[in-house]
Structures are given as structure tokens and as C-alpha cells.
Amino acid sequence: MKNYITHAEWSVIEEGFHPAYNEITESLMSLGNGRMGQRGNFEERYSGKSLSGNYVAGVYFPDKTRVGWWKNGYPDYFAKVLNACNWIGIDIRIGDEMLDLAEVEVEEFRRELNMKEGVLYRSAVVKLRSGVRVRLTAERFNSMADDESGAIRYSITLPDTDNEVKITPYLDGTIKNRDANYGQHFWDEVAKETAFAEGYLVLETIENPYKVERFQVATGMAYDLYLDGERIDFDAIPEKREKYVAGNITVKLPSQKELVLVKYGVNLSSANHERSRLLDNAKAYIDRVRKKGYQALKAAHVLAWAEKWERNDIMIDGDVAAQQGIRFNIFHLEQTYTGKDARLNIGPKGFTGEKYGGSTYWDTEAYCIPFYLATADASVARNLLVYRHRHLGKAIDNAAKLGFGYGAALYPMVTMNGEECHNEWEITFEEIHRNGAIAYAIYDYVRYTGDTDYLGTHGLEVLIGISRFWKQRFNWSEDKKAFVMLGVTGPNEYENNVNNNWYTNYIANWTLKYTLSVVDGLQSSDALNEVFEKVRFNYETERGDWEAILAKTHFPYDPERGVFLQQDGFLDKDLLTVDQIADHRPINQNWSWDRILRSCFIKQADVLQGMYFFEEDFTDEQLRKNFDFYEPMTVHESSLSPCVHAILAARIDRPEKAYEMYVRTSRLDLDDYNNDTEDGLHITSMAGTWMSIVKGFAGQRVVGNRLVFKTFVPENWNAYSFRIAFRGTLLQVKVSKEKTNVQRLSGDPLLLEVNGATLTV
């Protein structure tokens, strides 16, 4: 755990330079606008510890699968988020010396990510090896208002003496992914151009044997120079190399005068532009943003952020660390996904790193959708559902590859384009509960929005594909006289290849039941008939098969303890508790894999995940018994775990436990709990942090068609408030120790239930 970030309500601040933590700070201070983004890298060269990372949404490369031992069914490739052209780079030379913060004496340093504005600020005073002192400031944003562009204001002042300053703004496409399997560069150059104070690079992802689309990205830059606020003329000598363009500017800089370079950058992807138009469009785009000018662009960007915060901010009174934590989580979620494009999804690292690859895990459905449902227009969550609907064909192909037929769909564990690209058999082939989360998200969306039309147009088709998979994946056990599901991995990945994982069996059963209820709900509508026709649904046989499973599914259970068993045989384990192995944690770093597997310790909520999803199916007594059995064995070594425990703890009146779990999730990255923030942030679990407050402390639910709250305030907070949208109405919810106040900010009046009382706002 690190503790070098200043606690502040609206900002992430590094006071003084911490080179050893630079990659962590780079992750924390990443910028993005849903379309492009980059880590909090310096603009000028830096030879110290750094992961230079620029990313363009939806652009990836299918890197050949690398495994020790091949298993039938493995996908051919693993889709890597591509480290793309660096557009922020500005080389600075004072006299003959390259400015490089790893090589100078840093006298003053401050880096601040202002989350209210979405702007990264930096200021420093350094002494070069030559003895020359330099003051630099930099500010940068990726425009939320104009989302294929970003801008930088970079300034140099020489406090002591005049000197020659060489400035080289550049675009650099010679980057590599750090985790490239075979050390390859993933980009080819298509075109490059320079003009006065402008530069363009068009890159294309290298060929691949998997018939995966090759992306082109056109990156453009333009720059202007100002001296003490006045725009000045300058010469820029163009420089071109393989995948690199730059302009070289030399300025005699008098001491104490501020020299400012404004650099505009654009990134246009072939996903959104015709290839033949990419370069021209980039030029026109650059021209447009340059004409607007830095201050106008920034103002529009800050305004866009203000509108976001207007809707989704959570205010905490009395706990600055918690306040910073929740805003940090909301900020990065908003940077990662804006919901405008149904082809995009929420990558595990967003624009903050390139580890893991792929963009879509079940995290989206299980964790992110509730956040977007409550804080954004319903179209945002809908787009996330449509994304899966678009991939249904590939999910059916994926299931067929594993031996399933008749329209059964298995969605991939991780994907970019609908194709599976994970390659651990115990996860790729067995962690099939992901399918259930995709069905659940449809239910969750319809319940929250009331948009039942979605079922007929999209939802049912997906539900039938998933239900067909469950039907085939269950098998009848003559021994148990019940349907069983063998060889699965549940949400708790510290178990592999188990039989009858309670969570998976439960969500599979629920899917069958829900699909049938959707069919019933649509009665004999045209929409229903169209879907039935399209998927060749055999009503009698399929309904019969599904009902047979519903009638007799094996759910492992211990009647003595009154707990559902995570899987068959769970009680054979040595049932220890986490406090008995305090010295060994985190076990994923200290124990061999087989020891982890054999132990009772739980990486993330599994049975409890099911009870959270389907809480109305269980009594408080059941919930308490299961929570008390599993919580003490849970090591929470997944970022997705604490929030579920926080919500359930709130439900069963364990406020201290709920708060403890909230703290774990909210400052996970800010305090680098798991020693891995340097790889990038845990984006999807950030939605869990939001849920811990809204669904946990404020007890938000939807029951029937009604929004329900059951609130409490953690002991060391005075109060908290948040905004939430429900069916077109925006509410402000303020919870203090004395009372809970719900105010309607816009939209129609709503009937609510707050702490047991029914009221209309």
C-alpha cells in the first residue's frame, strides 16, 4: 500500500516527484474521453521508469496465442489493446541538453489530475546538468466535447539566464506493446506528411492470419508558439523517419519570459472514417480545433465534464479520502466509456494500460451496467446490451467449437469482436457463468428502465441462445436423480473444474425461468413469432426440456448450517478463516496454485454473488447464514469482490463490515493495495465502488416498478449525497445521520419507497 497521493476532494495530486512510483502515477493520472486516451506520461522525454501508453478505443491486434501446452478449442489469438501513436511528445533541448526529468535535479514538482475539469496539470522547476534552471508547466486534456482530439499547453521559462531552446513536437508510431507475445511491432506505416507546424501519420495494424480487420489510425498534430502570451512566428524544420514525424523549432528564449507551445492532436480511426478519407479528415479536424484555439477547446471540455458531474457526482461529508476515492472511480469510468457507440465496451484497464487485453469481460454486465443505468441516459446501458446482441452469432460459433449445437450460445470470457480470446482452459471453457450475467443484464435493464420492447427486438434472441446452452450443458445424473453441471469454474477463480457450482447452477436455472417468463410476457405477439421463426424455436420440446431441468436441478446445500455450498464437496475442505492465515496474504503471491485451489479461501464472492443478484429469492436469515459462512473465508483478491460484500453487509445490518469493504474498493488504485496499479487501473471494479454507496449504504433497489432506498451513514461520515436517474426523472438523494432527503431535480414525479415509507417526489 502506498500513501504518497495527497488527499483532496476533487484532485489526485502528487506533491514532489516520486520517480520510483512514476508508473503508478501515470496510471492514476490517465486521461480519456471514451474515444482516445493516454497514461499520465510526460510530454518531454523521460528515461526513467515509465510506461508510455496511448490508446484508441476499439483498436486492437490479434496476437498469436501463446501457451505451454495446446488444448483443443483454444482460440488462435489473444486480442491486445494496442499501444498507438504517441501524439503528446515534445522534445525540449536547452542549449545542447535534452530535458529529461530522470537526468536533472528536480527542485520543485507538482502533478495534479483535476477531476472536476478532466485536465492534467504539471509544474516543475529543474536544474539541468549544465546548471541552467528551467521552469516548466504543462496542461493536457482529451476533449470530452470533441472526442477525436486533445490539446496540450506546454510552457518553458528560464528563471536565470537567456538560452537557446529547441522544441520538437512529434508523432511517434514506433511504439511496442510491452506484452507482445513475440516481441513484434504491431503497426505498419501507411502514410506520413508534414506541413508548416503540422504533422500526420497514418498507421495500420500489421497483417494477421486470423482474418481480423486491420485498423488504420490517422494521427495529426499542429502547434503554435506564444511568448509571454503573444503568438509568435517561428520556423519549424520538418523531420521524417519511419513511423515518425516532427517539427524542429529553435527559439532564443530571454530569461523570465514564458515560452508556450500549444499542441493539438487528433486520432481518427478507420472504425469511424473511410480509409481513403482518413488523412484528409485528420487535416480538416486539426484545422478546426486549431482555429478554435486552446482556451475555447478547454472551456468546452470542462463544460462537458460539469454536465457529467451534475448527474453522477457523489458527495461525502466528513471523509476527504472517501470523497476523493469515489470521485476517482466515477471519473475513470466516465473517461472509459461514454455509451455513444454500441461497438465499444469497457476494457479492464480502459485507457490506463494495456494488460489483460480484450475489452469485454462479464464485469460489464455484472458491475458496470447498474452504474450507467443510474447515472446516464438509458441508451448507454442499452448500447452495452446491443453490443452482446451483435455478437450473438459469434457466441453460437464459440459454443459450436466446444461441441454444442442447435443455436446454443456461449459468450466469450473476453473479447474485442465477439470471438473468444482467452486461453486458460479452466476459464475459457469452464467459467461459463459469464453467460448468466449477460442474461441477467437484460433483466436488470428492463427492470430499471421499463423498456420491455427491448425484449422482443433483441433480448429474447440472446436469452434463447443462452438458455439453449444451459440446457445442453446440464446433464442428467442417474446417481443423483437430478440435473447436474459438471466441470465449471465459478466466479471464485480459486476453484477450477468443480461440479455443481451453486452460483452457476442457480443463474443457469434462473435464465431458463426468465426466458420462459419473457416468452409468456410477449404472448403471441408478432415480435415473439419473429424471434421464434428466426431462431427456429421448437416451443413444445424446448419448453419441455427446460421445465424438466427447472423441476429437478441439483443445488449443493448443507442443511445443518443452512448454507448453499459453493460446489459439490466443498465441506471436504479444511474450513479455515482468513484471520488464521494473516501472514500468508495475499495468497495469490505467497501460495502455490495447487495450495490455493485446495484451500477453502475464496477470491471473490461466489455464492454471495448469486444472493446479491437474486436477493428477493432469499430470506434475511438465509442471507445472514451464508454471509457468516463465506465472508470469513473470502480473501477479496479480486477487485470485484468487496463491493458485493459491502452491499450484502448493508442488507443484513452490518454497517462496519459494509464500510470496511467500501474502503477496500474505493482506494484500491489510489493507494495501490494490490501492488499492480502501475499496470493500469481496475476500471470495471470502479462501478462496484459506486454500487457500494448507492446500493449498499443507500440500499437502492428496484422492486416492481418502484425505486427503493434503505439508507444508513457510515459512522465516520457526516452525510453523503448522490444523484440518480430513474425512468427519465433525476433525483438528488441526501443521506445524513438524521434523515434521508430525496429531491426531484427534473422529470416527472415518482413514487418511491424510502426506509420503509412510500412517498412521491
Next chain:
Amino acid sequence: MKNYITHAEWSVIEEGFHPAYNEITESLMSLGNGRMGQRGNFEERYSGKSLSGNYVAGVYFPDKTRVGWWKNGYPDYFAKVLNACNWIGIDIRIGDEMLDLAEVEVEEFRRELNMKEGVLYRSAVVKLRSGVRVRLTAERFNSMADDESGAIRYSITLPDTDNEVKITPYLDGTIKNRDANYGQHFWDEVAKETAFAEGYLVLETIENPYKVERFQVATGMAYDLYLDGERIDFDAIPEKREKYVAGNITVKLPSQKELVLVKYGVNLSSANHERSRLLDNAKAYIDRVRKKGYQALKAAHVLAWAEKWERNDIMIDGDVAAQQGIRFNIFHLEQTYTGKDARLNIGPKGFTGEKYGGSTYWDTEAYCIPFYLATADASVARNLLVYRHRHLGKAIDNAAKLGFGYGAALYPMVTMNGEECHNEWEITFEEIHRNGAIAYAIYDYVRYTGDTDYLGTHGLEVLIGISRFWKQRFNWSEDKKAFVMLGVTGPNEYENNVNNNWYTNYIANWTLKYTLSVVDGLQSSDALNEVFEKVRFNYETERGDWEAILAKTHFPYDPERGVFLQQDGFLDKDLLTVDQIADHRPINQNWSWDRILRSCFIKQADVLQGMYFFEEDFTDEQLRKNFDFYEPMTVHESSLSPCVHAILAARIDRPEKAYEMYVRTSRLDLDDYNNDTEDGLHITSMAGTWMSIVKGFAGQRVVGNRLVFKTFVPENWNAYSFRIAFRGTLLQVKVSKEKTNVQRLSGDPLLLEVNGATLTV
């Protein structure tokens, strides 16, 4: 399945050239002498399909582990059998044309591995592109009498016209392993020398970060030239390049005269020679073999083979294919391991290929030891046991790495030097039954040889280490009120991470029991006290712990069927039989891994492996029930499976089934059943083929101190006979349909039991 090899009793013959099958033929016709060997490659250049492979026993390289996803506990490297210096190469140019069988018209071709002699013969008549016709013959052996050397007699005749012939015998160390993880060359050059008609290369394995010994191998060659039987003078122009030495000879060859090059080769490893002496020793060695001359060397080699066949031949009357099959298996076993060196073991591919790497799997203990016990001096099997004793310290380290303590030993799944080098978690960490096979081999050896002294000097120490591992690996299940063993993979690798694999639980229990019986047997001898002291054995506590486990271990069982269950929950599977999925076989090529895992289908004997090991613990009735339950589900997709089924089928009077299983195992490679002979031969399973006849058809066992036979003759054979050594006595066993005759060839009289009758021979 291929069928291009001529059926012959003593030879493997390719009539006519089959270039598409060349890599298969190269595997089949591999030569070795326990110390060095190579595939049946051509001496002259060949640009067609070929895997050029030369190997030196015990020489390997630790190649960095490559996995998709790292799991804690994985070994750092995978030890690869090293493709070593090619010493057989002879380039032939006729006029300006390089002789290359891929580029010429092959008019006649015959390749024969004579197994009686251990010599590879080849003859061909080809027409070059220039129109010149060439007759070539080649013969080659790796001397069984002088095991760091080999020799080649290579002849050229021009039937039609005189021509200039250029002959270039060479040594080539520029080879690569085909499966190198990162495409590296594994050899550095240390020294090279040429002298008239001689050449030497000293190579060293490249540096590695794992502190694994770097090997040096000195390879030497010398050559002489003969024309029509007369030794002739010649010039040899030396040629040296990086890791390459050669001599270039030009001869005007009159038509119809036979030009013969005799090439001698030696391979001396730093494992057996001081590094500083390697080159000098190689020179002296070359000098010695050259002085002996080709015919004398060959005669000594053939004699050594005759002595081997004298002891281990199995003769089958009435079935040439079966006769060829069993000799092929015995031949390759003898080539792979001679038992002279306790540092060596039986690699899965011997000297026939480089796939899999490592040299030692549990195959050695479970399959090979019975063969060597019966066909070789007891010292051979003893050396195989001592090999594991030497690795005990590393087995204890290996267990510690996985979290076990107090002297618990876990032998590696595969190793070269005692360190684990496998990297699939489900095997590396979980296929721990291998530990039991190592204990069982000690029992098997002592039972067969009567050498109880071995227990005090070596065996007990190993048994205690293994027993301590089992003790810690069992855990008490409060639920079952029994000791259970969770998270294992049994011999049937089509199941992973199961609980209470019956075989593993059984052999673990048996180890504890046997170790205690050995302790009891040694009473309070000095040997016992020394061992106890050395391993700090706490007699009271440890015995108590072990007995507690022995008193209450969970063995999954189905009372209704009267069968032991392969693992907990086995009966939940869809219990199909192999004939129901005939179209899908082999499932390891046609099914996804998860489908294989979920199915009931069994890769290799698992419960039945245990019943084979411990047959005296079970009634025939039990055996029959279990056989009838498991046999129909067994797909035998491991080469180690059919032999166990053959033996058990014989035991329960199912001669047809026993014969069917024998055929599968004996011609596995000759007929390329599994489409993988080109990678090399299945060496360890060859011992299983031998067992199918001796332990299966002839029902050989040791009961008490007595050798027992219970014989039958497969229907389409007339008779068979074999030789078997038991406690210093060599017996000839002849089994015909009428009677079984046992004759003593040497040694003391023995009391035997043959088909129920007790007799002395």
C-alpha cells in the same frame, strides 16, 4: 494407420522410398546404444521432409518456461533433450551435382533396420538431374560394445560412366531444437580442430540463468577410403566454419568400381570426462576405433546384441507381424537404456526424437522396471531406483515450493536432474500419484530380487519422504469423517483437479502401510537407526499420524455396481461407452478439452492401474466388475493404457480382449496408430508391450518369493517363448497350445508355480 513397413521377423524394412513418410521411417530406424544415438537420417544431404536428430545421453538444456498465464509454483525452465552435433553427415557431389534424394529420380531403394545386429542398412540406385546414375549403399551402427562411438560404411558405385566424385565427411554443430521456445541455438563452440582425415568439435550448451550445469560434448570423426575393397590414399582439404568442420576429398571414380568411405564417430560428454581432457580423449578414442577398423567394431557390436537377444528375446510362432512388433519394442528399449549409469533414465523418446523433453516420467517405475528386472541384471533396475534416491533432496525442495514441509518429498512429473520441469498446473501440481509409483517400484524391485538390503541403504529414506508427503496431502474431512485427498489428477489425464481419485488415495495409503512394514522389517537394525537419524524421524508421532490415515481413508465406491469410483462424483457423468462415440475418435483430436473432461471417457487405465499394481488385494469378482465397468469407457489414447488392460483381461480369462490390447500396443509405432511416430517413438510404453506377453499371456507374477506363471496362447498364434531372469537363474519359457515348458538355462534351480502346479527347474 500406415502400412508401408514390410513384415519381417528380425527387421524393419522400407522397400521403395516413401518420402512423405520419411520422418516416420527416421523414427522407426533410430539407432542408439544407451550413450548416444540418432534418428534414421541419411548420411548425405537431404532437402526433403526430415528431422535430423543426434542425441547424447543426459545432455539437455533448460529452456525458459513458456506459458500463457503464469501460476505460482511453475518451474523456471523446461529441460529439453538436446539435438547435438551431427556426426554422420557425408556430402556427396558427382560432377557438380550434390546428391540429394529429394532431387533425383530414385530407381531402387531399400532401407532396413536389422534388429538382430543393431545395424541400419540402406541401398539405392538413383539417376541424377545430370543423367548420371549412382548406386549407393550405407550401413551404420552406434556401438553397443564401445558406447561412445559409432561407424558408417558408405559406398558409391557409378554403374554407367566414370565421373569425378567429391566426398565431404563433416561434423555439424549448427543444429537447432525444433521445439526451442524462443528459436535459440543451444550450443556454443568451445574448440574445433582438423587433421588429415580427422575433425573435432567441442561444443558447450549456452549459458542459462537457472544454475543448471553447462554440458560440453566433444565430437570427433576420422575416415578412410577404399576402392573395390582396397584402402587408397587421398587428399582431404580441411574446411572450418562456425561449429562446423569437414574434409573435402575428390576422387576420379571409374565406372563399376565401388568407392567406400568408412567414417568413425565419437561423442564424449563432460558428464563422463574432465572438460580439460575432452578433446584429447576424443582424439585417443578416434585413434583406437580407427585402428580396430570397421569390421572388427561391427563384429563386437553384433556380438553385444546377440548377448542381449540371448536374454530378452520373445519368439512368436505363427504371427510375423506380432513377432516383428515385440522385437521392435525390445530392440528400442535396449537401445535407450542399458542400466550402466545411475544418472541416466529412460526418456520418453529415447534417441528417436526430441519432443516432450525431460528424461524421466513415472513411466520408468510403472512400466520399465518390470522389463529390466526380468531381462537384465538386477543392477539395472537398481540403478533406476538409485536415480530417484539421488534426487530425493530435490524432491523435498519441490514439495517445499508447493507448501509442504518436514521432509515431505514430491518427485517431479518430469525431470532431467531432479528438478521439476513440467508446466501445466493440473499435471505438475496435481498428478502426484507419480510419487506412489516411485514407492511401488522399490517394493517391486525388492519383491523380485529379494534384495532387502536396498531398503536400509536407500529405499526407506525415499519411502519416508513420500509417506510424509501423503500424510500432509491428505486432509481430514469433518463432513465425511474420513481423510480425503482433494485436487488431484489421476493416471487418466482426461480428468483434472478431481477429489479422491481412487487410485491416488489407494497408492498413497499403500505407501504408508508399506513404509511402516519396511520399518517393522528392519526392526531396530543399525540401518534403520541411521535412516531415522538422518531424516529426523519421530517414530511415535509419525507412525500415529499415518495409522490414523490408514484407519479412515475415503475410497469412493459404488456398492450397487461393486466398483471403485475413479473419483468423487464419477457417477454424475453421462455413462456412455466407447462404441457409442466411434465417429468421434480419437477424442483428443476431435473434441474440445472441456468436452473431454466432462465425459466419462478414460485416456488410460486409472482404477484398473491400481488393481493391476495391487491385484492380490482384490478378488477375481471385484476385478471383473471393475474391468467390465471401466474397459468400455476407455479410449486408450495414451500409449501406456492397452498393456494394463491386456494383463488384466488375461487375468480374468478374456483372451480375445487381451490379444486385442496387445496388438494395439505392439505395433503402435510400426503402424503409426496415433499419427505421431514422426516425432519419435513411444519408448516407455514398449515395456508395456513386453509385459502384455510375459505378465499377460504368460501370467508371470511373483508371489511370496516364488515365480508364478498362468499361461495361454492367443488364438491365432501357435506358440511363443521368452527368456526371463529371476534371482540369478535364467529360464526359457515355451508356451504352446498344448503345454507350457519351463527350462533352466543357467543359475540355481528354482521352485516355480506353473498353471497351478508347483515344480522345480
